[in-house]
Amino acid sequence: MVRHSQKASELWKGIPWKKFRLNLFKLQKRVYKAVQVGDKRKARSLQKLILRSQAARLLAIRQVTQLNAGKRTAGIDGKAALNFQERLALAEEIAQYQGNWKHNSLREIPIPKKDGTTRILKVPTLADRAWQCLAKSALEPAHEATFHARSYGFRPGRSAHDVQKILQINLRSNANGIHKRVIELDIEKCFERISHSTIMENLIAPKGLKLGIFRCLKAGINVGFPDQGTPQGGVVSPLLANIALNGIEEIHPSVRYADDMVILLKPQDDAEKILANVTRFLAVRGMNISETKTKLTATKDGFDFLGWHFKCQNNGKFRSTPSEENYRAFRKKVKAIVNNSNIGATVKAQRLAPVVRGWRNYHKYCKMEGARYSLWHLNHRAFKVFNKEPKQNRNSATALIQTAFPRVPCSVNKHINVKGGKSPYDGDIVYWSEWNSKLYDGCTSKALKRQSHSCQSCGLKFVGDERIHLHHVDGNHQNWRQANLVAVHESCHHYIHMSKSKS
DSSP states (O other), rough: OOHHHHHHHHHHHTTTHHHHHHHHHHHHHHHHHHHTTTTTHHHHHHHHHOOOOOOOHHHHHHHHIIIIITTTTTTTTTTOOHHHHHHHHHHHHHHTTTTTTOOOOOOOEEEOOOOOOOEEEEEHHHHHHHHHHHHHHHHHHHHTTSSTTBTTOOTOOOOOOHHHHHHHHHSSSGTTGOOOOEEEEEEETHHOOOOHHHHHHOOOOOOHHHHHHHHHHHHTBBBBBBOOOOOTTTTTTTHHHHHTTGGGGGGEEEEEEEEEEEEEOOOOOOHHHHHHHHHHHHHHTTOETTTTEEEEEEEETOOOEETTTEEEEETTTTTEEOOOOHHHHHHHHHHHHOOTTTSSSHHHHHHHHHHHHHHHHHHTTTTTOHHTTTTTHHHHHHHHHHHHHHHHHHHHHHHHHHHHHHOOOTTTTTTOOTTOOOOOOGGGGHHHHHHHHHTTOHHHHHHHHHTTTTOOOTTBBOSSSSSSSEEOOOOOOTTTOOOEHHHHOOOOOHHHHHHHHHO
């Protein structure tokens, strides 16, 4: 048994991931181009090649078992992880049944919502997630060729910062933003009410893949709504929601992030007429506007969207800051760590650093002046707690504060948006590698420029959505000299450390 396990481990680690990624990308690029020129028959034929591809299969399994944030979340079968042997066995199972895949039931996890209600997260098994990831690799490039340029949620190469920039462009002073209004559109139970027939009618896919997606939808069936809903927790669910909602942006100038949307109105625009058109669009897809949450707001009164507060000030200047709700949630996380009496100051600082860095990175294009957004009060409170702990003095507490509250450069409204309808599947590798590099700053940004936006480990350009990690060559995470820092894919970083631990 041990020998089999070691052999499986060696087989998995010896897989030519670079070659596989290149092979899959070439097929996906051809699918994208085929749909772009209207040749859906060719696209479906190429999608079949992806589904049968060993490269796509193994990459899908690696994604859900090693890279995804929810890789340790078990499905209905209780499996929270797969060993090397199980991964290889799953690859054979998917190869045999990829055209006739049958989904297991979903594990239901209640998640409390802000309004006091509960939503149900429906989690597939790891095997079903791997099949869905494979299906997504075939479906995504086809639909990327059809998606609207102002759709930014759960799409490769796009982010919430693109939405922030679009709002800044449309509401700044030279666009007369102060005289405009916005409709803050909320779709009632969007993921639970999407019509299955709408998804299936709009799906660009061969028959076997369509059948698998249909079974995926039926596995997450809602009581009382058997023909509606896509399970939240599935790998392919956000893509299916985007497919169903695609086209809503054409009703009126707007910006959409998944099921969240802001419609931009000039003074002469008729809000009721626009909402009536949106209502008709959604009704065909089994959805409704939430009357209690959908609001018509003047830009000078300000509105919240995606964790930011947007407002046109009396002088006409546009401003975006962290929303009150977002700031309170962040402050609550920081206080929970600082006031935790079960851990020492050093551990607190280590836990605070990624929370603070993540929050500051998300808001780095906002106006972050003043004691509140500079986190002076939280910083001061943490210092007093650290300074009182045993074996700590003023100097050591100061050093820990610098670790716990890392600085992140702030560039107000300086984000550069993706060009129009471009997609990572269009084959413009130079554009996408350079654009992805702009998402990083500091030492990572410098390393990317030195490496011509290519991974130091595998040599491939940073084109997709996979995160870029900064690797310390000598293994010493305190050594921040330039020669010791290289930029690598997250997966490459993982394998570098696996090979080192093996040796």
